[in-house]
Amino acid sequence: MHYLSTRGQAPQRRFTDILLEGLASDGGLYVPEYYPQFSLAALEQMAVMPYAELAYTILSAFAPEIPSDDLAKLVLETYHAARYPYARESVRAARVAPLTWLEPGRFGILELSNGPTLAFKDMAMQLLGALFEYVLTQRDTYLNILGATSGDTGSAAEHAMRGRARIRVFMLSPAGRMSPFQRAQMYSLQDENIHNIAIRGAFDDAQDVVKALGADQAFKSQYRLGAVNSINWARIAAQVVYYFAGYFQAVGRVGDPMSFAVPSGNFGNILAGHIARMMGLPIAQLILATNENNVLDEFFRTGVYRPRRSDETFVTSSPSMDISKASNFERFVFDLVGRDSQALTTLWRQLAEKGAFDLKTTPYWATSGRFGFVSGANSHEGRVATIRSIWKRYRVLIDPHTADGVRVAQQVADSRYPVVVLETAQPAKFADTIQEAVGFAPPRPAPFEGIEAAPQRVTELPADAQAVRRYIEAHALRGRD
Numbered sequence: 001m002h003y004l005s006t007r008g009q010a011p012q013r014r015f016t017d018i019l020l021e022g023l024a025s026d027g028g029l030y031v032p033e034y035y036p037q038f039s040l041a042a043l044e045q046m047a048v049m050p051y052a053e054l055a056y057t058i059l060s061a062f063a064p065e066i067p068s069d070d071l072a073k074l075v076l077e078t079y080h081a082a083r084y085p086y087a088r089e090s091v092r093a094a095r096v097a098p099l100t101w102l103e104p105g106r107f108g109i110l111e112l113s114n115g116p117t118l119a120f121k122d123m124a125m126q127l128l129g130a131l132f133e134y135v136l137t138q139r140d141t142y143l144n145i146l147g148a149t150s151g152d153t154g155s156a157a158e159h160a161m162r163g164r165a166r167i168r169v170f171m172l173s174p175a176g177r178m179s180p181f182q183r184a185q186m187y188s189l190q191d192e193n194i195h196n197i198a199i200r201g202a203f204d205d206a207q208d209v210v211k212a213l214g215a216d217q218a219f220k221s222q223y224r225l226g227a228v229n230s231i232n233w234a235r236i237a238a239q240v241v242y243y244f245a246g247y248f249q250a251v252g253r254v255g256d257p258m259s260f261a262v263p264s265g266n267f268g269n270i271l272a273g274h275i276a277r278m279m280g281l282p283i284a285q286l287i288l289a290t291n292e293n294n295v296l297d298e299f300f301r302t303g304v305y306r307p308r309r310s311d312e313t314f315v316t317s318s319p320s321m322d323i324s325k326a327s328n329f330e331r332f333v334f335d336l337v338g339r340d341s342q343a344l345t346t347l348w349r350q351l352a353e354k355g356a357f358d359l360k361t362t363p364y365w366a367t368s369g370r371f372g373f374v375s376g377a378n379s380h381e382g383r384v385a386t387i388r389s390i391w392k393r394y395r396v397l398i399d400p401h402t403a404d405g406v407r408v409a410q411q412v413a414d415s416r417y418p419v420v421v422l423e424t425a426q427p428a429k430f431a432d433t434i435q436e437a438v439g440f441a442p443p444r445p446a447p448f449e450g451i452e453a454a455p456q457r458v459t460e461l462p463a464d465a466q467a468v469r470r471y472i473e474a475h476a477l478r479g480r481d
């Protein structure tokens with residue numbers, strides 16, 4: 001299995017080569033040269049597998065160069081139920097990704113946020129941590145991870161990389177601008193390989209520092225700086241497993257069609273659904289839900305893709321979806337244009353020149369229905385009303401992002417098929433919106449009680465690339481030479 005760039009001008013690589021890298025050298029994103037296919041007979045065999053075995057079956061098709069014993073060990077260590085202990089009492093399942101039905105057989109929620117930071121990003125990030133450590137050991141090298149976070153991705157990354165050999169993490173966050181709970185999730189980690197840097201400024205300032213340091217090729221290669229961003233292919237591959245696991249729990253008979261609804265931002269999660277569908281999983285609809293930042297909804301309704309600038313991005317009550325330039329979208333468009341990298345490059349040139357492209361009058365748009373996407377956008381009012389109505393009707397508390405998925409599914413799903421909404425975070429992380437919706441604060445899983453009071457480990461620095469650079473130089477992992 002090789003990976004090729006969507007822009008067609010970069011050398012082909014293997015899974016373990018692209019694992020530690022970002023964009024391809026031509027500015028494109030790596031995609032598999034083909035999608036592994038699972039027949040109905042294969043799906044029937046997979047239907048009875050526990051999550052780890054399912055993950056092994058899927059990932060071994062994407063990374064055949066990893067010896068099977070090694071991959072089996074990595075997924076078993078990553079995907080056992082004890083690592084995802086915070087499931088709803090109503091399912092009380094000792095499984096990694098349990099399904100909670102609201103309307104049995106018709107409408108349900110796939111619990112993906114039972115990991116250490118109570119968000120779905122944990123599940124893929126935990127695998128990434130294990131894979132990084134494995135590949136770095138194989139190659140006898142090391143990695144300094146540099147990133148900026150507004151809260152959720154950074155904490156999932158830190159919890160996945162903590163205590164790992166050959167890896168050090170430098171995570172920049174905006175000082176004083178995260179919730180006390182988010183701060184505690186990151187800053188209370190005492191692991192020596194985790195460095196929290198609070199930047200005096202906003203998230204964008206922290207992001208600018210990361211970009212400035214990443215642009216310095218000499219510094220980057222001297223310190224072996226890497227990232228754990230949302231375009232990482234291994235994260236996408238790990239997310240493909242969610243859809244198989246959800247499917248087998250949801251359908252009465254393997255082969256029956258069903259739909260998934262996905263709260264979306266960077267288009268990573270739902271891209272994995274698209275890939276699962278391309279691999280033969282009988283998904284009827286992929287229901288894409290956005291919040292007020294509706295760039296992707298606009299595309300799927302009109303064929304116009306018009307990313308917004310960061311100062312045009314709304315701050316909403318589903319903050320992890322406050323994204324107006326979906327970094328993984330290019331991977332889907334590559335399939336949409338028939339995997340023609342020249343056509344894709346033309347579109348991205350238009351995007352750079354005009355700030356948008358329009359597929360409406362192209363043959364690509366006429367045939368786009370075959371990918372099963374439908375979409376909708378939600379608002380704060382809709383979010384709060386949905387959290388309230390799901391609580392009243394089913395006594396199930398959902399987080400604001402999941403509420404966007406539920407609302408849009410209620411509006412656009414084809415009622416012939418069962419729908420499963422992917423739960424992307426737990427309500428405990430977003431107490432204010434939950435309080436507004438139902439009049440009480442969401443309960444926290446026991447280990448999170450009072451984490452705000454735990455001792456914190458964080459260094460405050462100005463929003464200055466030189467200051468951060470000096471800090472990294474003083475604390476980075478280095479080779480033996």
Ligand SMILES: *Cc1c(COP(=O)(O)O)cnc(C)c1O
Nearest residue numbers: 264265266267268269320424425
């Ligand atoms: C990251 C995130 C999303 C968006 O997922 P994408 O893969 O970026 O589309 C939705 N909800 C929550 C809670 C998230 O953390």
